[in-house]
Amino acid sequence: MSALFAPFAFAALGPEAHAADTITEALTGGKVTANLQYRYENVDQPTSGLKTAEASTFRLRLGYETAEYKGFGAMVQIESIAGNHTYNSRTNGQTGYSVVADPRGTEINQAYLSYSGLPQTKVKYGRQVIRLDNDRWIGNVVWRQNWQTYDGVTAVNQSLPDTTITAAYLYNVNRVFTNSSIDNGTGALMGDHKMSSPLINIKYSGFKFADIVGYGYFLDYDSAAKAFGRNNSTRTLGIRATGSAPIGAGTKLLYSAEYADQSDYADNPNNYNVHYTLLEGGVGFNVANLPTTFKVGYELLSSNGKQSLSTPLATLFAFNGWADVFLATPAKGLQDVYGTLSTTVAGIVLRADYHDFQADFGGGKYGTEWDLMAEKQFDKTWSVGTRAAFFRTDRVGNPDCPACIDTDKFWLYGAMNF
Numbered sequence: 001m002s003a004l005f006a007p008f009a010f011a012a013l014g015p016e017a018h019a020a021d022t023i024t025e026a027l028t029g030g031k032v033t034a035n036l037q038y039r040y041e042n043v044d045q046p047t048s049g050l051k052t053a054e055a056s057t058f059r060l061r062l063g064y065e066t067a068e069y070k071g072f073g074a075m076v077q078i079e080s081i082a083g084n085h086t087y088n089s090r091t092n093g094q095t096g097y098s099v100v101a102d103p104r105g106t107e108i109n110q111a112y113l114s115y116s117g118l119p120q121t122k123v124k125y126g127r128q129v130i131r132l133d134n135d136r137w138i139g140n141v142v143w144r145q146n147w148q149t150y151d152g153v154t155a156v157n158q159s160l161p162d163t164t165i166t167a168a169y170l171y172n173v174n175r176v177f178t179n180s181s182i183d184n185g186t187g188a189l190m191g192d193h194k195m196s197s198p199l200i201n202i203k204y205s206g207f208k209f210a211d212i213v214g215y216g217y218f219l220d221y222d223s224a225a226k227a228f229g230r231n232n233s234t235r236t237l238g239i240r241a242t243g244s245a246p247i248g249a250g251t252k253l254l255y256s257a258e259y260a261d262q263s264d265y266a267d268n269p270n271n272y273n274v275h276y277t278l279l280e281g282g283v284g285f286n287v288a289n290l291p292t293t294f295k296v297g298y299e300l301l302s303s304n305g306k307q308s309l310s311t312p313l314a315t316l317f318a319f320n321g322w323a324d325v326f327l328a329t330p331a332k333g334l335q336d337v338y339g340t341l342s343t344t345v346a347g348i349v350l351r352a353d354y355h356d357f358q359a360d361f362g363g364g365k366y367g368t369e370w371d372l373m374a375e376k377q378f379d380k381t382w383s384v385g386t387r388a389a390f391f392r393t394d395r396v397g398n399p400d401c402p403a404c405i406d407t408d409k410f411w412l413y414g415a416m417n418f
Helices: 002-011 023-028 226-231
Strands: 031-044 053-065 072-083 105-115 121-128 149-157 163-174 193-204 211-218 234-248 251-264 273-287 290-301 334-345 348-358 365-377 382-393 407-417
Touching (some): 053 105, 234 273
Antiparallel strands (some): 031 053, 031 407, 053 072, 072 105, 105 121, 121 149, 149 163, 163 193, 193 211, 251 273, 273 290, 290 334, 334 348, 348 365, 382 407
């Protein structure tokens, strides 16, 4: 692998992609990007009967984007992940260990054609990263070594003042587990998700007080996607507002609010309607010349007692705690009351989160979690960091939340980007 990629790594220091006068110039005058990342992840779940997972993984990602010729361009990106065997990646058969969703392997992460010849519009066709808003509904799971990418077509238009319209049609989702992952007969489709799913997201930034987003996501899973796919064929319609306002010298008020309605769609065998609510407020200020942010929030993934709101294409690690206890919403829903405190000391970003989890339907307690982080970005190339998550259940063997078991996670990581 080193012999294959080394020549391209040096080329990454060359000029960026630009408009070309000939096809040859477009193909040879592009931009190389490279990422190398090492991560150690330890997962301890003492009451689960599983061995402690110790995943030591290394990722190499290499991409090449051509310059544009008459509005046309192309991009290809390869991703290769190596690691040890003392964890369950869902592909290595090590089911006696706790799960760390970083399977080994090499695959095409992105490969698409683009066209920007239309007025203030860019179209992409092929395998690509798609991130909408804060990744709550559509994200690329940037935390995992193997990113989630999408096969389909996207169009981003900015011809209206202060407005960005993103439309997409997805026919496959390349998930973090790879298509070789094991479902163990549960029907929980872990590999690629085949689908026929249109998406629309409209963002307006013309108001001083907030950016407003309206969206509609219509997930139609292929009939061969077993129970997981059919149950997650949903129609989600929502609106989101985020903004800030100065309230004093060096101090600003931060706020976010979001509401979405979700119902069954396509061949989903269930007939239901649930909703999503987010309310978040905070302040940004300086303490002894240290930039500091404090936020409190309430997030609701509702339930009717049998079906709950689902977000299968989200960057789930970013929500409801880093211990990843709630990758799937419990049948009785989820309420998350949380607080976040972050600051920067000597260039090191420090952060602490606290979560209190309980059911939406019936109000039963699930547990609490503390998350801690320290990260340092030295320059555009080098970065290091460490994180820890500590989830404690309020009820051992909770039938409403089988995944709610005491979980401790620790990470140590470093990356180099060209």
